[in-house]
Amino acid sequence: MLTGKTFLITGVLMESSIAFHVARLVQEQGGAVILTGFGRALKITRTIARRLPQEAPVIELDVTDEEHLAALADRIGEHAERIDGVLHSIGFAPEGAFNFLEASWEDVSTALHVSAYSLKALAVAAAPRMGEGGSVVGLTFDATFAWPVYDWMGVAKAAFESTNRYLARDLGPKGIRCNLVAAGPVRTTAAKSIPGFERFEESWDDRAPLGWDVGDPVPPAQACTALLSDWFPATTGEIVHVDGGVHAMGT
Incomplete structure (x- = not known):
């Protein structure tokens, strides 16, 4: 369903x-x-790119670097005249941001910059190569609740989800859709950096009416792929939950 289309994918660090x-x-x-990819992770992304069905080109992009963002459209142009969508799979918070009452503004501002503002920055930087029919898809962790251990990253995700709605408003007239997938906990590199992440692993499967496998990243990936495609032409500003149904349960 994606024949002839090209997409910019961030956040490829591991096969998981x-x-x-x-x-x-x-x-x-x-x-x-x-x-x-960027920094020390750039080499890792290039290695992982060779494990795809077809090896993919890798360009350097730090979403907090204004020079990288300004050059993004040109860097994309080295590989494709146009892209049809962007996947935002970026998140980071310093360790101090996982202590809500004691976190410094320095740590909190880093979390908000990398994990929320970057959605706008990436979408705007890539928009010149998209245009009508483009799709921006981001990954979130349901910010409706105050989760254990998530702390300021949870606040950043709330800002991320709000940013998506404003992007949908402002990019809609250009024919670009903006949607999020709220995935259940998946044992990824990012998840392992969250202190106490195992608390999600231990309880999620029990709470999910469909069950949940923290070792299986494919269900949320399938939702992202569908939203990148033309199969949701009138959907924007949406959050699609792929969490086994936990978001709909009272306990």
Whole structure:
């Protein structure tokens, strides 16, 4: 369903990452992908890119670097005249941000910059290569609740979800859709960096009416791939939950 389309995919760090499986599914559905990475992770992304069905090009992008963002459209242009969508799979908070009452503004501002503002920054930087029919898809962790251990990253995700709604408002007239997938906990590199993440692992499957496998990143990747496609042409500003149904349960 993606034949002839090209997508920019961020956040491919491991084969266990949701972003890796989005890239894989895009290729299996006939599309092409361009990956991003930066810093020490750039080498890792280039290695992982060779494990896709077809090796994908990798460009350097730090979403907090204004020069990188300004050059993004040109860097994409080295590989494709146009892209049909972008996957935002980026999140980071310093360790101090996982202590709500004691976190410093320095740690909190880093979490908000990388994990929330970057959605706007990435979408705006990539928009010149998209246009009518483009799709921006991001990954979130349901910010409706105050989760154990998540603390300021939870606040950043609330800002991220709000940012998505404003992007949907402002990019809609350009024909660009903006949606999020709220995934249940998946044992990824990002998840392992969250102190106490195992508390989610221990309880999620019991609470999910459909059950939940923290080791399976494919269900949320499938939702992201569908939202990147043309199969949701009138859907924007939405959050699709792929969490086994936990979001709908009272306890």
